[in-house]
Amino acid sequence: MPLINDIPQLDGVYIFSNIKSVHEELTKKWQKIKSVHTNLADLCEGLQSDIKQYHQDSISMSFITVNEMASTDNLNQLEPTFMYTQIFKDILVNMEHDELAIKNFMSYCRLNDCVSPLYIDRFEKEYISQLAIWWYTFPSNIYSMLNHGLRTMDADIIITMGFFIQDLHHQIQLLYQKQVNSYHGKPFLVYRGQGLIKSDFEKLQKTKGGLLSFNNFLSTSKTEDVSLEFAGFASTKADTVGILFKMSIDPCLKSTPFASVKEESYFNEEDEILFSMHTVFRVGAIKQMENNNDLYQVELKLTADDDQQLRLLTDRIREEAGSSNGSHRLGNLLLQISQFNKAENLYNVLLEQTSDNTEKAHYYHQLGYVKIHQGDHEKAIYYYEQGHEILQKSLPLNNHWLATSYNNIGCVYESMGEYSKALSYYETALEIQRKLLPSNHPRLAGSYINVGNVYNHLEEYSKALSYYEKAHEIYQT
Known part of the structure; x- marks a missing residue:
């Protein structure tokens, strides 16, 4: 463990052993040891839970302060990912993709061993644009591959998956158009719980009154308790602050499309609201929760496309x-x-x-x-x-x-x-x-x-x- 505990690429170590009591002492000594299991089913369940938490915490964000919004003449001052995802989104949702797009994606996956061969063959046979959300939520590694590409701004992955990004965006947009009347014009709240490394949390604190963009597709919940669990768990990790985002959504605003995907998702028991990529919010109050220095509630408000400051920035x-x-x-x-x-x-x-x-x-x-x-x-x-x-x-x-x-x-x-x-x-x-x-x-x-x-x-x-x-x-x- 001394040789691997400080490796940043290693998120966690799991021990499978019949002698649980002996190995549990190691969890107190080494931070990277997550848990000890004597039962294989429990180990798998623990891994799945932690992988979900990892994906929840690793979504890409950009922070635009009030001062940065005021100085649009020098784009070099802005976080590059904010600009990249804005332009990528403009391009990809309007690009024409021919029948070779899926074949190119499949070839890329096989060459780079991104997705299990079983799922690659299934995707090639069954995929249609109307199933984009289902495949995005299906545990086949397509979700993590796309989010990795958007998080790291990997042009190779993003362009290769361009057809899928477009299909996913359009399906969310169509669902929004079908569902918008069900909101009866009333604003509502959605929640997202996750961890932020402390350096990013410091950026967030400086962004109050400014803009926060989620550069990936954004998964949120209508249930506060579920999101609070993610935030609470994240707050126990070293150098991490647990964040409960409380997001105010006005369905009447012309903005990034969002939709309830309960019927379309592979996990159809979850009450999930999915936003398209590059959703931009204005940052409101940031409050400490439960007297915990590592757990905060952050209030966000969805911006409209005609928000003056955002419009000036995107036009520039x-x-x-x-x-x-x-x-x-x-x-x-x-x-x-x-x-x-x-x-x-x-x-x-x-x-x-x-x-x-x-x-x-x-x-x-x-x-x-x-x-x-x-x-x-x-x-x-x-x-x-x-x-x-x-x-x-x-x-x-x-x-x-x-x-x-x-x-x-x-x-x-x-x-x-x-x-x-x-x-x-x-x-x-x-x-x-x-x-x-x-x-x-x-x-x-x-x-x-x-x-x-x-x-x-x-x-x-x-x-x-x-x-x-x-x-x-x-x-x-």
Whole structure:
């Protein structure tokens, strides 16, 4: 135990032994030893209960303070997961998924051993969009796989499960539309009990009056006692605060869809209200419970889509991402906030999934851009040339995309100090642009500066000055 007790990846140790009294002494000495069992059925029940608690505690959250909401000009100040899940949600619920989506998901599961082969075969045969909630609640590891992907912002998992996220969201939305009249326009309460590590609890305390987003699909209960059990158990764990979220829901607000899933869930005895991903609440009172320093009640209020502060924030995120294409928007956002490793993962996944040459060329060029910022110029050249080769085969010789491609490759060679190669690419780009653009176009000025910079590096100053002057003339007009 001394060798494994402090390993953070290890949540708990369970002992199965006929000599219970001897081993129970170890539970007092080592925090990671959860329990000792002499009966296999009891051991399985204990494991299932603790796994459920683990999933309950590991849901991803983002905290947006009042000050952060007021300064939307600098998105780098916001928690990245808040932005990622907002954009992922925008993209995934509107993307078109063909019949290969399920097959790609099955292949991914088999390759990465994510789900039992028995359940993979069953999913492939039986899955339809109307059963998304059933499969989400069915103990097949699909639930934990999806939540892990959303918690860690694993682009590979999220994109591969995009069809399932869309189906799950739409099924919740349809159920909400069927059920909304049953609320008779009256606000109601739902509850969620879980643990927060103390550093996250400190963030939550600073977020009072601000926003809290649950970045996964959010499971809540109409029964306070059930949720309080989860919170109470979590409060007994080291470095963890038990939280009972008390959530006020106005069914008349246009907001993230939610629905009672009792009839659709695998566990149809539970009175569960399931919210779609990226549900945003405003944080209210935070109160200590039962004189316990590690147990708190937190009041939350569901925000409306037209909440002014939330609207300003989401509009700014969407504006920053740009582009009408969902995948391009996400990639742009990741690059904008300097998340180059995640952008690289995203573009590699998209590259594998597309057969469209224009898309392939775009993804290669984006990967080249990523590699420049990662300091890997050789790899940047490789990706840019892969994209360039596709463009040369599919576009006329005089085309804006080709000119941009020549400029990109020239830029990398210039950064590497290979000025002769850089000059060749820059001059070719300039030649194309001269044929396509008016003589006073700003892009021409940029290309003149590129060529001038290389001549400056080569110490051919009169030539450099000539190109700088041409650029200057354009900027003066």
